[in-house]
Amino acid sequence: MSPSFPLLRLPGVVLSDVFKSLDIEEKFKLSLCSKRISTQINNARLYSQNVIVDLCGLYQKIEVSSENNKDTFYILNFYECGARNNPDIHQYRIEERTVPVFSSGIGITLFWKNLREGFLFVLRYLLKIFQCKFSIKNICNTYLFENTISELLDLQLEFKKLSICFNLLKNQHLLWNQVSNKLGLVEDLEILSGSGFRPVFTSWPQEISITGSDWFTLEYLLECTCTTISLGGSLLENKDLDETLRKWKTGGFPNLKCLKINSQSIETTGTTILGMRLLELSGKVIQTDDGSKKATIDIGNGRIEMYVTSF
Amino acid sequence: MTSPASSSEVKYLIESSEGNTFDVSGAALRQSNTFNAMFLNIGADGPIPFTDYNEATLKKVFEYCEHSVNEENYSGPKHQDDLSKWDLNFFNEMDQKMFIDVINASNFLDIERLTSYCCERIARMLRGKNTQEMIKVITLPTAEELEAKQKVEEKKAAAAKKVAEKAAETAEKTETLEELPVQQLVQTTRNKLTRKYLSFSNE
Incomplete structure (x- = not known):
């Protein structure tokens, strides 16, 4: 059979199957071939792979990986300076703009006159090809994406992982005001706040991890609906843990699967928890009063961990 | 039209776009979800009209179905490297026009295994290529x-x-x-x- 093939003569359903057979980088490259191809890929988006788009460095590096992490490719954004004269660089259409593109072993490099604008065009383009969840894994990158985070949440886009370091932000209140009521869109929220800023929660992500959580009070903990709660540098005491575990036993924290608290105020000689001294709890399996769930407790120095399993 | 033999030997008459008819076994036809939905329970009094497709294409499609009757149940797309020698010959002896006709017919008849192998074969043409090379494969102007x-x-x-x-x-x-x-x-x-x-x- 001829090495060329009139792809667009195939029915949409078949095309969608062909797209599914390609890996995510091949699909991205194919989408650049023509507007009609990218429209077809866009039409098949709902049947496409789910991808995680990790924003690695300020506008310049985007890591796109399949949800099972089997497949990864990078999109690199650079300023356009003489890019059009390089014979290895070809022009393709991205979001109605003609963009010089260079493919290499390390990824796909795009050249833009305005890097920030180009970066946003790439994100929009990716959203048309794949079902995307975003991710900012490196907590040091928060300040780079201060505006982008709220823009993406405003578009109701989901975050697989969102790391926020309040210490690095110029306007902590502004970002938190924009983010705090959209935490339902965030799967895993990681917070570092050691600068005196106290975030107020109006909604909860699925998982939360707070480093420097001295401001995260018992009241917050009792309200928290996350499946995983991890608190580092906490000030919670034995009596707070007692109240927390009693609430869980009576049916509270219905989503909870894992609770980890590191606190200097957790003391072996302190108040009893569920009627037991702290060390007595170590390795204990406790049950909810209705018997529907059990949890294993692990105790360490200034640390308590609880892992829940259903019967 | 069906012959009154045991269910595995039941034959159906298929009519092509030329008006020609030919026999296909019930076992082969049952790989078509379209056939299952339309005729399996109610049966067919006369030839089943698949008249959007020519005889050569339909025969090719049902040749595949007849061959895979005894294979294990379909369990999702296979990688091209896992295809048997028979499968590879089956695809290799088709020219491009026939291949496209077979995909279209297989898509209409909803024969999952055949459609999936055809798609995998097309994907293979694009695999490992950059955009410029893909443009050449799918015959688009740059x-x-x-x-x-x-x-x-x-x-x-x-x-x-x-x-x-x-x-x-x-x-x-x-x-x-x-x-x-x-x-x-x-x-x-x-x-x-x-x-x-x-x-x-x-x-």
Whole structure:
């Protein structure tokens, strides 16, 4: 059979199957071939792979990986300076703009006159090809994406992982005001706040991890609906843990699967928890009063961990 | 039309776009979800009309179905490297036109295994290639070629417009001097030139 093939003569359903057979980088490259191809890929988006788009460095590096992490490719954004004269660089259409593109072993490099604008065009383009969840894994990158985070949440886009370091932000209140009521869109929220800023929660992500959580009070903990709660540098005491575990036993924290608290105020000689001294709890399996769930407790120095399993 | 043998030997008559009929076993036909949905329970009194597809295509599709009757149940797409020698021969002996016809028929008949193998085969043509190479495979003009083509067209249109304007100018000068029949002649010429210009612009 001829090495060329009139792809667009195939029915949409078949095309969608062909797209599914390609890996995510091949699909991205194919989408650049023509507007009609990218429209077809866009039409098949709902049947496409789910991808995680990790924003690695300020506008310049985007890591796109399949949800099972089997497949990864990078999109690199650079300023356009003489890019059009390089014979290895070809022009393709991205979001109605003609963009010089260079493919290499390390990824796909795009050249833009305005890097920030180009970066946003790439994100929009990716959203048309794949079902995307975003991710900012490196907590040091928060300040780079201060505006982008709220823009993406405003578009109701989901975050697989969102790391926020309040210490690095110029306007902590502004970002938190924009983010705090959209935490339902965030799967895993990681917070570092050691600068005196106290975030107020109006909604909860699925998982939360707070480093420097001295401001995260018992009241917050009792309200928290996350499946995983991890608190580092906490000030919670034995009596707070007692109240927390009693609430869980009576049916509270219905989503909870894992609770980890590191606190200097957790003391072996302190108040009893569920009627037991702290060390007595170590390795204990406790049950909810209705018997529907059990949890294993692990105790360490200034640390308590609880892992829940259903019967 | 079915023969009254045991269920595994039941034969159905299939009618192609040429009006020709041929036999296909019930076991092979049952790989088509379209057939299952339309005829399996109610049966067919006469030939089953798959008249959007020609005989050669339908025979090729059902050749595949007959072959895979005894294979294990389909469990999702297979990698091309896992295809048997028979499968590879089956695909290799098709020319491109037949391959496209087979995909279309398989898609209509909803034969998952065959459609999936066909898609995998197309994906393989694109695998490991960059965009420029993909454009060549899927026979599309490149952005540069499109840009060059557009420039040529713009040039053509501009040149045609110039000619038309000049002709119209000349015709206007003549118009004032000539008698009515000549004016009509000029008008005809102008109309012709305008049409020519428009046809250039639309090319």
